[in-house]
Amino acid sequence: MKAKKVLGFVLAGTMIAALAGCGSTGGTAKEKTDTDKKESSKESGEDINLTFWHIWPDAEMGEIVDSYVEKFEEEHPNVHIEAVATQEVEYQNNKLKVAAATGSQGDVFVCWGGGYAKNYVEAGNVLQLDELMEKNNTKDDLLEGTLTYGTYDDKVYGLPLKQWAGALFCNEDLFEEYNVKIPETFDELLEAVKAFRAEEVTPMALGAKDGWHIGMIQNALAVRTEGADYMNRALQGEETLDTEGIVKSAELLCELNEAGAFPEGTLGLGAEEAQEEFYMGMVPMYYGGSWVASGCDSDENDIQGKIKAVPMPTVDGGKGGVNSFSGGAIDMIMLNANTKYPDMAYEFAVGITKYMSEEAYKIGDSLPAWKVDVDESEVSPTLKQIENLIKNADGYVLAWDTFLEGTAIEKHYELLQGLMAGTTTPEEFAAGMQEAQLQVKRGDTE
Amino acid sequence: MERALRDKKAICIFVLPALIWFCAIALFPVFQSAGYSLLDWDGVTKAKFIGAANYIKMFQDPLFFKSIWNSILLAAASVFIQLPVSMILALVLAGGVRGENFYRNAFFVPVIISGTIIAHLWLKIYHPSYGLLNMGLGAVGLDALQREWLGDQGTALLACFVPMVWQYIGYHMLLFYSAAKSISPEIIEAAQVDGASRFQTAVRVIIPMIVPMIKACVIFAIIGSLKSFDLIYILTNGGPVHASEVPSLLMYKKIFVTNEYGYASAIAIFIILECLVFTFIVQKIFNHIQKD
Numbered sequence: 001m002k003a004k005k006v007l008g009f010v011l012a013g014t015m016i017a018a019l020a021g022c023g024s025t026g027g028t029a030k031e032k033t034d035t036d037k038k039e040s041s042k043e044s045g046e047d048i049n050l051t052f053w054h055i056w057p058d059a060e061m062g063e064i065v066d067s068y069v070e071k072f073e074e075e076h077p078n079v080h081i082e083a084v085a086t087q088e089v090e091y092q093n094n095k096l097k098v099a100a101a102t103g104s105q106g107d108v109f110v111c112w113g114g115g116y117a118k119n120y121v122e123a124g125n126v127l128q129l130d131e132l133m134e135k136n137n138t139k140d141d142l143l144e145g146t147l148t149y150g151t152y153d154d155k156v157y158g159l160p161l162k163q164w165a166g167a168l169f170c171n172e173d174l175f176e177e178y179n180v181k182i183p184e185t186f187d188e189l190l191e192a193v194k195a196f197r198a199e200e201v202t203p204m205a206l207g208a209k210d211g212w213h214i215g216m217i218q219n220a221l222a223v224r225t226e227g228a229d230y231m232n233r234a235l236q237g238e239e240t241l242d243t244e245g246i247v248k249s250a251e252l253l254c255e256l257n258e259a260g261a262f263p264e265g266t267l268g269l270g271a272e273e274a275q276e277e278f279y280m281g282m283v284p285m286y287y288g289g290s291w292v293a294s295g296c297d298s299d300e301n302d303i304q305g306k307i308k309a310v311p312m313p314t315v316d317g318g319k320g321g322v323n324s325f326s327g328g329a330i331d332m333i334m335l336n337a338n339t340k341y342p343d344m345a346y347e348f349a350v351g352i353t354k355y356m357s358e359e360a361y362k363i364g365d366s367l368p369a370w371k372v373d374v375d376e377s378e379v380s381p382t383l384k385q386i387e388n389l390i391k392n393a394d395g396y397v398l399a400w401d402t403f404l405e406g407t408a409i410e411k412h413y414e415l416l417q418g419l420m421a422g423t424t425t426p427e428e429f430a431a432g433m434q435e436a437q438l439q440v441k442r443g444d445t446e
Numbered sequence: 447m448e449r450a451l452r453d454k455k456a457i458c459i460f461v462l463p464a465l466i467w468f469c470a471i472a473l474f475p476v477f478q479s480a481g482y483s484l485l486d487w488d489g490v491t492k493a494k495f496i497g498a499a500n501y502i503k504m505f506q507d508p509l510f511f512k513s514i515w516n517s518i519l520l521a522a523a524s525v526f527i528q529l530p531v532s533m534i535l536a537l538v539l540a541g542g543v544r545g546e547n548f549y550r551n552a553f554f555v556p557v558i559i560s561g562t563i564i565a566h567l568w569l570k571i572y573h574p575s576y577g578l579l580n581m582g583l584g585a586v587g588l589d590a591l592q593r594e595w596l597g598d599q600g601t602a603l604l605a606c607f608v609p610m611v612w613q614y615i616g617y618h619m620l621l622f623y624s625a626a627k628s629i630s631p632e633i634i635e636a637a638q639v640d641g642a643s644r645f646q647t648a649v650r651v652i653i654p655m656i657v658p659m660i661k662a663c664v665i666f667a668i669i670g671s672l673k674s675f676d677l678i679y680i681l682t683n684g685g686p687v688h689a690s691e692v693p694s695l696l697m698y699k700k701i702f703v704t705n706e707y708g709y710a711s712a713i714a715i716f717i718i719l720e721c722l723v724f725t726f727i728v729q730k731i732f733n734h735i736q737k738d
Contacts, residue, residue: 093702101490119490119705208597209685265574265594267686268602273573406488407704417687421599424687 053106113149115405127335158332162366166326174284207274211413222249227319228395242434250426293382294364411436482711489707500712521671536622565680625659
């Protein structure tokens with residue numbers, strides 16, 4: 001396999017060399033090798049081939065990528081960009097992991113900050129961007145705080161693609177039909193759950209087969225009970241995860257579960273399946289990231305225009321107020337440390353990141369990470385609601401599974417499912433998370 | 447021809463390409479995994495040699511034992527439920543029924559369908575609120591039996607076994623059927639002339655004559671069960687709370703979710719050894735039966 005690849009590269013290389021030789025500047029081929037790569041590419045129009053690995057094989061997002069690639073190629077006639085799309089889960093769990101281990105991923109690739117990319121950065125397979133950023137004044141265009149999770153050891157490795165923030169999406173039609181108040185506090189949420197359950201309506205969408213889906217709710221509750229600052233420090237390993245507040249967040253999750261908040265057999269349902277019932281207008285509430293907005297505004301779904309996004313209800317006595325959110329900028333675009341054309345790759349990466357940020361914002365997929373200039377009327381209305389919610393945001397906490405590393409992630413899912421199944425107590429949950437976190441950190445220092 | 451077969455050099459030369467191929471794609475990776483299993487390695491950064499520590503960890507991991515136990519239960523279900531059903535179907539078909547070809551093909555269909563599709567079919571069947579199974583139970587008044595089949599720790603494993611056992615019934619049926627068909631008709635006629643009923647012919651004549659095929663099927667069924675992955679991966683992903691974990695799935699998760707490449711390799715080696723041991727035991731048992 002590897003030999004084949006090498007052979008492929010050799011052949012491609014020979015072909016490029018031959019093509020360059022045929023061109024009008026053929027005579028200078030020898031001199032070219034001596035000069036700086038970027039210079040030569042500008043002056044002689046040397047062919048530059050870049051591969052871009054992304055996660056949008058679907059039509060809507062795929063088109064956005066293609067249109068930018070086309071635009072970029074038009075502006076840079078000597079550059080050819082090959083965009084390779086892979087389905088996200090497959091990409092995140094398999095493809096990128098295998099490739100990034102040896103540095104054979106695309107020149108420009110979609111990646112996730114926090115714990116996910118840490119290994120690849122440490123292995124030296126991701127290009128450090130500080131110099132390029134300074135040279136191009138990139139930081140001026142970025143929104144505050146969006147580089148946090150792409151930064152390792154004070155050096156920047158990732159360009160943020162988007163931000164997300166969690167919200168409770170409520171189907172106002174159903175709330176009106178059953179005469180229930182949209183909840184602002186946790187007690188009201190419990191009441192709403194009971195009211196819907198009494199009418200034999202599943203109150204909240206949740207596919208607990210996917211651990212992360214339970215995590216969304218518990219993580220958001222932890223922001224309420226323990227506060228954003230503390231959670232960020234704790235997840236980085238500076239503080240313990242075994243606190244009363246975190247026990248409380250798990251207790252609240254169990255309370256919801258016992259009140260019948262979630263679909264029957266939720267532990268056997270996947271996230272997509274569960275979410276579908278919300279989109280079909282059968283389930284009144286869904287706590288999710290801002291990406292849910294695109295589904296809420298999609299023409300294909302019956303709930304278009306009926307959705308009100310509100311913050312996660314507040315918890316009495318909790319340390320986090322209504323203005324702290326689950327979320328942050330974790331989706332990144334990074335460069336391969338082995339790329340032959342770092343400057344061109346960087347230019348493309350910045351361009352596409354900005355562009356995607358803007359377009360994804362328009363279709364309601366996510367909040368922008370860059371200072372974008374978008375016509376308000378083009379923006380997805382549900383996303384606009386979230387944007388208004390976070391105007392006064394005073395803190396964000398990422399989903400735990402993007403923060404944590406290795407074994408701690410699996411442990412997190414396991415404990416969450418245990419809470420749902422009633423085999424794990426909230427105390428065991430908090431203690432178990434702390435232990436898993438410690439184990440990973442210990443492994444790091446060994 | 448005979449001379450060619452006696453020419454050792456020729457044999458070596460002709461066998462060599464296949465042998466190299468086999469070593470490169472089957473044997474070599476096994477040894478490579480064995481090597482990895484001695485490392486503390488996340489698959490990316492530098493590996494550290496830790497000797498047998500992964501194996502020690504494995505034998506102290508309750509989850510690992512649970513997964514092994516689940517796979518052994520599955521193997522038992524395959525041998526004692528799947529194979530007898532296949533055998534009955536094969537004998538009935540081989541005995542000659544109207545529409546023999548049709549039934550043979552119909553039973554074989556699940557074998558051709560990809561495991562992923564079967565898993566999705568059964569996901570829908572098991573769906574707690576609008577699944578065929580719960581709706582069917584409700585329709586005949588058996589509401590008490592309705593379950594959250596895949597979401598309940600008590601039923602998840604069983605719910606996974608049903609499609610897994612069902613899927614390969616047709617496969618083993620076809621093997622038994624072809625073996626039964628290859629018995630020369632004179633023998634069966636002789637039995638009938640002696641006054642044996644159809645049942646007696648099947649039990650006393652056909653089954654003893656296809657013991658080698660039964661042996662092969664038992665080995666296939668056991669190894670297939672110990673390596674099972676696809677259906678469970680989609681149906682429950684080992685959940686809820688590891689109720690339906692199997693070794694291959696555990697290995698997959700160790701590599702791709704928690705980045706424990708070394709530990710996962712140790713599990714892989716264990717699965718290989720486990721399969722070899724079971725094959726050996728089955729061989730021994732059948733040798734014993736065949737001698738009697």
